[in-house]
Amino acid sequence: MSRLSNKIAVITGGGSGIGFSAVELFLEEGAKVIAADINLEKTGQIATKYEGRFTGVEVDVSDSKSVKAMFDTVENKFGSLDILFNCAGIFPGDDGGVLDTPESTWDQVQNINLKGLWLCCKNGIPLMLRSGGGSIINVASFVSFVGAATAQVAYTASKGGVLALTREIAVEYARKNIRVNSICPGPIETPLLKELLSDEQRRQRRLVHIPMGRFGKSEEIAKAALFLASDDSSFVTGASLLVDGGITAAYVTPE
Numbered sequence: 001m002s003r004l005s006n007k008i009a010v011i012t013g014g015g016s017g018i019g020f021s022a023v024e025l026f027l028e029e030g031a032k033v034i035a036a037d038i039n040l041e042k043t044g045q046i047a048t049k050y051e052g053r054f055t056g057v058e059v060d061v062s063d064s065k066s067v068k069a070m071f072d073t074v075e076n077k078f079g080s081l082d083i084l085f086n087c088a089g090i091f092p093g094d095d096g097g098v099l100d101t102p103e104s105t106w107d108q109v110q111n112i113n114l115k116g117l118w119l120c121c122k123n124g125i126p127l128m129l130r131s132g133g134g135s136i137i138n139v140a141s142f143v144s145f146v147g148a149a150t151a152q153v154a155y156t157a158s159k160g161g162v163l164a165l166t167r168e169i170a171v172e173y174a175r176k177n178i179r180v181n182s183i184c185p186g187p188i189e190t191p192l193l194k195e196l197l198s199d200e201q202r203r204q205r206r207l208v209h210i211p212m213g214r215f216g217k218s219e220e221i222a223k224a225a226l227f228l229a230s231d232d233s234s235f236v237t238g239a240s241l242l243v244d245g246g247i248t249a250a251y252v253t254p255e
């Protein structure tokens, strides 16, 4: 059975990694999907396969005019919105400790990871209200709960903000039929972590903390998003769903 039949879903960051996997899965489950990304290069083959149900819209989530234009396109084309999966995010290589992270990197990370997500909620919620409700899923991180193995202050702060913002919006809209939840992934093998994971020492430094002994796959996060997007999670709001291979459950990892 298709779990998202007739649903309209916007997936930011739908051009790569976790967002791209969600675009594919949500389409398989019957949704009409709008992939909203600053880079849509990879989505060509999907556009051909799911003609009529897939739309790619170029957007910079940190730019309010660009976000408004993206949701205007959604409204003009579909007239409603049921699912908003906020997945766009960055993790710059020079995000490090408190003393060495450049101010410009701090600003850029907050603008895309946190402000961008707020802008998408701000523009998406009115459309959802007109549809009678919906489900918003925000991507936070396991670092919203615990400090990272190697310092990345800007990214970690942005993801702490995503978690707090998610709860706030969940409470505000709980009686208006909009559910708002966050997914908190552990390290997932996507282009975002390519640089970090290509360094064997840094790779092992991460791996040693994961009880399951491996990194996650983007499809595994997309499946968690499907649960939160679908009516299967109808009594779930304000939740933080950790999908982290057990990282936050562990004090020490098994041999």
Ligand SMILES: NC(=O)c1ccc[n+]([C@@H]2O[C@H](COP(=O)([O-])OP(=O)(O)OC[C@H]3O[C@@H](n4cnc5c(N)ncnc54)[C@H](O)[C@@H]3O)[C@@H](O)[C@H]2O)c1
Residues within 6 Å of the ligand: 012, 013, 014, 015, 016, 017, 018, 019, 036, 037, 038, 039, 059, 060, 061, 062, 086, 087, 088, 089, 090, 091, 112, 116, 139, 140, 141, 142, 184, 185, 186, 187, 188, 189, 190, 191, 192, 193, 218
């Ligand atoms: N990979 C991990 O280990 C991991 C862990 C926890 C959380 N996350 C989060 O998951 C989300 C997806 O990351 P991913 O691993 O799939 O990375 P990714 O780099 O594969 O995908 C991120 C996407 O966001 C898009 N993007 C970046 N800036 C944008 C902007 N200003 N406007 C619109 N789109 C923009 C990129 O073009 C890219 O397609 C991010 O929010 C990330 O922080 C990832």
